[in-house]
Amino acid sequence: MKLFKYILWVAGIALVLTSCSKELERINKNPNEAESAQPDYLLTNGIKMNVDTYWGTDAAMETSLLYVQYWAKIQYTDPDRYIPASTNIQTVWNNFYAQGVEDFTTLIQLGDTLHNPNYKAVGIIMRSWIFQVLTDLYGDVPYTQTANIEKYLTPKYDNQRDIYLGLLAELKTAAGLINTSGDAISGDVLYSGNMTKWKKFANSLRLRIALRIADQEFDAAKAVFDEIGADNSALIAANSEAAQLVYLASPNQNPVGKNRETRNDYRISKTVVDLLRSYNDPRLNIYAAFPKETNVILGVTNGLATDSANKLGLNKTSDVGAVFTASTAPGVIFNYAELLFIKAEAAQRGLLSGDAADLYNQAITASLKQYNVSDADVATYLAQASVAYDATNYRKSIGEQKWLALFGEGLEGFAEWRRLDYPVLAPAYRGVLGGKIPLRLTYPSAEQALNGANYKAAVAHQGADQLVTRLWFDVR
Template identity: 55%
Template sequence: MKFKYITTILSATFILTATSCRKDLEEINQNPNASQTAQPDYLLTAATKATADTYWGTANNMDASLLFVQHWAKIQYTDPDRYIYTNTSFQDLWTVGYTKSIVNLNQIIKLADAQSNPNYKGVALVLRSWVFQLLTDAYGDIPYKQATNINEYLTPAYDKQKDVYFALLDDLKAAQSLLNTTGPAILGDVIYANNIALWKKFANSLRLRIALRIADREPEKAKQVITEIQTEGGSYISANNETAQLVYQASPNQNPISNLFDTRDDYRISKTIVDKLFALADPRLPVYASKTQDATPATYVGIPNGLLVGDASNLGFTKTSKPGTYFLAPNAPAVILSYSESLFDRAEAAARGITTDNAESFYRQAIQASLQQYGATTAAVDTYLASNAVQYDATNYKKSIGEQKWIALFGQGLEAYAEWRRLDYPQLQPAVAGTLSGKLPLRFIYPGTEQSLNRTSYQAAVANQGADVLTTKLWFDVN
């Protein structure tokens, strides 16, 4: 008994000592000159920059979605343009989205509640909704509910795409009610410089985008959301200077496209969009494309998507067009949701009979906004809008809106890719030497890490959605 008693005392002493040592070590390792609690403004800047860099960067934009929608093409290393990928090819959007963007935004939401600052929470919900939208648009079923509490769920379950979109619409509605122009100030906002009124417009414009994303599957839900926005008296992005975007700075904070072109030369503008811009006498051609280095009869020369390496390089590096210098500039913006897109969405809502607005009027305004976004003169805008080739066709609104929206979304690969799959216009042809048996990619494949680290959830998603291949059609993609 005495031995047991002594042992108990020694054990207790050891535990207390160990606990005390650990506490001492924690105190020793604390920086007395730094805050031990993350600040919401720093987290907001970090999450925004990380997401924009990935959204506008190489893996998801230049080497994937911009090729799929035939805005860009490759003149070297053409495997991505031929749809040849591995299960690590689409890792960046997933990894950055979950481990940098969503984690930081979740933390802002917690801090906002603790600090009684609903505006931080509203902004974080808007940005988090955009990140989740990018993820589900690309992959389909994704972790949503359990991904908002990663500390509790290390292997989160996947939610069905329909459920993700519905949840995001709820989140954006909540964000709209939280955002208050007379509420507490925020800092660290590199999109709208802490202007809450513009965040409210962005929130509604994103609600409209997602409502239309589900409109072919869930028309009543889409109508409900858009009617709610109208009932709330909410407004949308209503000028080019209200576009949601991150404007980059000089190196090392330059645009990812600019950064890549500093050292590489393997991308060109696609022949598909060059041909379309020529056919329409579109004033955006010299903005979207650079002149060929060597003089050529056409001045602007795109290359077909998906050529074999030899065939592509034989076209000549100096005889084909890079993307326009506007997009190669260090401070070129990463556009998230433009005024033009908001107008196209309002045109479509009217065309679907969801609103009583004039669809043709919004369609024309959308084209005008896009042209002005890239510096077109009033005369050029008027001439373009008078062209027979761009007149609105009420009998096929998806064609009219889809083709012009595809042009307006140039550079926004992930968004253009989602809209092309949804509207089915323009009617693109598969890559010349494509590897999908004459088909075009319809989704990103899940990162290989999901198979190894979250296998049960991954397998459940594949069982629900279909094979984890590029050609599996996602829930929102009806036709």
Template identity: 50%
Template sequence: MLKNILYIIIFALALSSCNSTLDEINKNPNATETPLPPYLLTSTLKQGADLYWGSESNFNSSLLFVQQWAKIQYAEPDRYDVSNTSFTSLWNTGYSTLITDLNTILNFSDQQANSNYKGIALTLRSWTFLLLTDAYGSIPYKEAGLKVTPAYNTQKEVYTGLLEDLKQAQSLLGTANGTVTGDLAYKGNIAKWKKLVNSLRLRIALRISDKEPALAKQAVIDATTDAAGLISSNSEIFQFVYTSSPQQNPASAWFETRDDYRISKTLVDKLYELSDPRLPVYAQLPSDASVGKYVGGANGLSNSAANSQGFAKTSKPGTYFLTSQSPAVIFTYSEVLFDLSEAVARGYIAGDAEQFYKNAITASFNQFGITDATVISNYLNQSIVKYDATNYAKSIGIQKWIAFFGQGLDAFAEWRRLDYPQLTAGPATVLDGQIPSRFFYPGTEQSLNGASYQAAVAVQGKDILTTKLWFDAK
């Protein structure tokens, strides 16, 4: 027995020595063992922009659901013929990369990261959680990053928690709280970050407005009266500006080697109906010059029907969105103005809802380089465009949908919330005439976090595309 014990001790010591040696061998001499806040911030901004504007979360899903883009081949996603492996990048990158790296910054000591880094990290983490809950519903929130199998929180809990997180972010941010480098969005301008925080608070307040109107009203008041203000011009848009390949806009990279998307017929027809000058920005003329006008691709077709529309006879998205340097726009001045219009219409704050609405459309025009005052005035004065105080959701919903072109995740959230424009599923779609209301949870959640997943589904409803989320359930 003693001999056996001695063998075990000797083996354990040898194994420990071996592991120590392997640890030394496996060290990468070119890698830092202590990540630095500027590098983590830069990485988060870049990967967050890629995620938001990339194929899986944007033009191969949400942009199809809201009928801004359409598929002209490989049309299964446009028919909603998808599975629980179809929307994994938003979940996986959101949790394993973005939230993980942002939590690292938040857990740094004050000597490692000043409070401005932490305020920015909390802002970006709140934005990431917002994307996740808007798309999936109940999600791991309070225990995310703390447990291997975190519990899910309801969407109501997530939204209300994010409002508190953003209050904390605002308290951490200050022009006297230290400099920030690695910020490729606002170049370390803390005043702009503070405006983004309030703008996000305003967005979330309206997300919950149909379910928790009293809380929504207070959150709107808090966001609009905060001394830091809101995003107040197109120069303060929150966006990531790309450079050249390989650090290029994801849509640009896609179209370099593939040609399977077109601007949606639904959107093209609406822009023609409104004589909207953004049409030449949003779309290209078909490569067949004989067509002579913009032609959108229909959504929800079979593969053969989609192909038969003609690659040369339909319009690709505009070059504004398909160049290497095209920005990943994430939060616009136009959105803030639409939100203020709605907040006034709901009676949350005082103001002129119609004027905010007009200013929002003007800001969208200006964002895309349309500045002619006569063109803008003529557009706004059309009866079909004029603000309808008796149905603000329709006026704001349609124009917000147009202004959100390319921002699929947020266009999808606002379309579900406002119920405008009224879209119709394509003829070959597989959901009995319904359009998706959410993303599937990744299939790995069932195997890796099964108990939490099952508990969430039991409360929220079946893990299917047509289950209405809390904010959307009228």
């Protein structure tokens, strides 16, 4: 009898607590706040915040743009000497996961709830792009368990190989979901709701990833090229179809432009200036700005000590050109030239039929035309013996020209430089890595504290958690 009374008492308390909880939830509801995410607002914010991260201080200006020697620092030069701030590393991770993976996972779920496959497809495409950037940068990262963070508070790290193969499958699914005559989507600040362009972006990302894994998984890469590589109607086919966010005035300005409103510690790298000059490249006056005190473009050597860099003079060295630093400069995440370079290399390597030299010339042309270089100057540039395609060393021809075409896209340029090993870069002058250049970012320290077991498993599989640890895709 006592046990029966106890059970009734516990049940009664539980009922009271449940009622109180429901009452508190009712009282604490904000009548002016939406209880569920709106897909259009979620999409706009997701695109803006993640392109901001891609082009912003932590993932680009203080890390990848310096490592791949697009930019250099003339003040506070530690990052240019391969001493990244822990906050930069942590912020990249946090932003891409919390503002990227989480938001686009929600958008994918809303696509199902609203019976709008186009929202779901866009969510998958953008989330796949973010995962591609994350694994390019860190290596093994949480992937399969991150879509259910409530169940997996400490998600496992997936192998980079499995991530790339998983993304290829996800992007194929996304492309298949798109219905160009189906329900419209709103809030699309990348392609203004043009689902044909979203499908081209998805397929172009598939080719990017396929080429990324070709040194390790040639057959898997070839299967992707066999399926979609020859179908130009399904791929980015013009500069006007590039995946890019066109920024507006403050507070929605380009993060590089926002940076220049208060800072002046970045310059164009001497490495870029020297290569552009060696090719008589008309992009020199576009990529670099004239110093305030001279009419001679002067790049800065990467990795100088702060006092040595300061002596060069803020007004005597060249900043990056206005086409990248203006508030309304576009944030490009996939340009047409890159797609053509992908096809040129694929043709050279037997992944795709076609004339590699012709595709290479088309790629250079697309890059020059992206910056409104005249047809006459394009022809003059291509006619140079130094620019001519060399099939016996395609990695140098494609590597150098692709590196130039990706200028400003620090993360993609960094990934392709590691894969192709061109251009040949000298380590930072006062670098701290024993004459080596970074090959990845280290994992954020918070992962060691909050996800320690999975962090240790990733390090055991991939190698030491150091800037110079070579990733799976980078075989040379």
